[in-house]
Amino acid sequence: MNQVTPWEVKGDIDYDKLIKEFGIKELKELPKEFNDNVLFRRKKIFAHRDMQRILEAIRDKKPFAMMTGLMPTGKFHIGHAILAQQMIFYQKLGAKVYIAVADVEAYHARGQSLEESKKIAIEEYITNYIAMGLDVKKCELYFQSNRSNDSKKSNAFYRLQNLLAGHVTFNEFKAVYGEITPGKMLSGLMQAADMLHAQLPEFEGTMPVIVPVGVDQDPHLRLARDMTKRIKAYKFVQLSSTYHVFVPGLNGGKMSASDPNSYIALTDDAKTIKKKVNKYAFSGGKETVEEHREKGGDPDIDVSYQWLTFFEEDDDKLKEIYDKYKAGDLLSGELKAILIEKLTETIGGYQSKRTEAQKTAEKLFKI
């Protein structure tokens, strides 16, 4: 699948294909608690499958779960924060939150040891989840390589992974993963077990499960949905999913852990944030101040503005920035200064909680 950039997504051919061929649907008519959230209100989370089940569960105060995972590599950056915000959002709505540390996948995909994965998962990901407001004590937060301290749960989880293999073909795996290896296949089956196992009797029992993913992840959902339909040994409620756009890379490309100039990490200090944004943020401004004043900037391609659409919650303020930038009243440097202030405030807020958060994370996994 092609890279789906946030400002292209509506017109993107693959998006059309997803809607027409695979039946994902635009998210609309959401209840107030969803629209209170910037990600839903601004259609950063823009499409879904079977979301109705989740909305009904929330409306009827019935149990439901949210499942997501993290690949424990690199720095935790603001791209990852989007998913963390959704964890916190659903937890506050009453979801049982399941979070898989994909250390088995990291072993196969990156050759990363389980020890290294554990270290990164705790120091980078889990610590920041907690700092951002996730109550990890109320989560089922686990490592793929070490599912539970309860043997019934562990056995049930890995049993599901093993049995799922009977309900999928190699060609279906190839369609999703490209060149397929035994390691990738195990990771894929593990991922399906991650998504489905909350519904096992050893865990929550049958209930709707929402899996929020980036729009490029839909093939994985389709694979898991196919297995869900076919496996007769279990009765699962079919998975629900939502699809979110990506936070664009700071320098205008894709945000990537291997390119530090493409992201702001949650550990970046105020000085680094200021330096990175000023130096690397892809600008929609004109070449000269004069030209910019005359013709105005283009907020739709300006990364500083795009980032503000994720982090500036005040719609009026955001609209004012958009209009002023487009009119040429706001210069690129000024727009960057607004972003720097916002990021410093937001990330600084998280950072003030990191020391305590890391203690909680380490205690949780007995380090």
Add this chain to the structure above:
Amino acid sequence: MNQVTPWEVKGDIDYDKLIKEFGIKELKELPKEFNDNVLFRRKKIFAHRDMQRILEAIRDKKPFAMMTGLMPTGKFHIGHAILAQQMIFYQKLGAKVYIAVADVEAYHARGQSLEESKKIAIEEYITNYIAMGLDVKKCELYFQSNRSNDSKKSNAFYRLQNLLAGHVTFNEFKAVYGEITPGKMLSGLMQAADMLHAQLPEFEGTMPVIVPVGVDQDPHLRLARDMTKRIKAYKFVQLSSTYHVFVPGLNGGKMSASDPNSYIALTDDAKTIKKKVNKYAFSGGKETVEEHREKGGDPDIDVSYQWLTFFEEDDDKLKEIYDKYKAGDLLSGELKAILIEKLTETIGGYQSKRTEAQKTAEKLFKI
């Protein structure tokens, strides 16, 4: 691999290949306790890999383990008894005995539910192991789908299965399993984890492990040995293995659970044993009594005689039967009568213990 019948095995091309290309070795110069056992003394167990490690452990009274599995399908018959005898043999020699009920494999290979596998495993296999003399309370006897009541053990076992996938290719799987499916691949990885996990720190720790198998199973051992060498996250002592011939089918073909005339089950009563042997046992005798008296029978192709080589422990008695049959002094009907008596005595002995044995088996798995 071609079918390797017990009386062909020495001259069989595949056996030569195993020795020349793959390096399995003839078993010789065994210590007394091995030669006291009919299976070793008569070269029913005829070849090995890395057996020296096991012999040294026994000699030095160092810990070692024996690992084997059972596919819970069909009736437990005297073909299966050969493996059970080896479990008991090694247990008495001080081995920690690991036995896997291959219910995940049965799910993938036969579409058999875990519940059905559990029932058959307990009623047929485990009950008979106990009746034959295995102390299951001192075994690590487990279901692949439900490794342990200790979460540390379960996690460690399935973790190993998952990580092993990173150290094998699809082509290597294909070479062993032929047409490969995701289910077969998971079963294969599970089997390798079965063989290796006794050495994990959560189980016995590093130690020699003997895996006794039928000679057709060597490709599975080679696959597991390759993974053992490659996986760096663990340090294993390379697996040891022995290779045994098959008990020939009663009617002269392969002994098969799908052909009741090819085997005697451990639940067959005296009347059934008599009827089956008289009616179906492939004979090496001549067409008429006169011709037999004159030319003699051929014990080397006579299934009754062949079976006696597994069950009649007295070498002198066996030689006498061989000589008399070959000389024509013993008729086919008389030879069959000797076998019937031996089987009735042996199996009857097991059957007298079955009721108690089944209670033990059911209690062990809380049924």
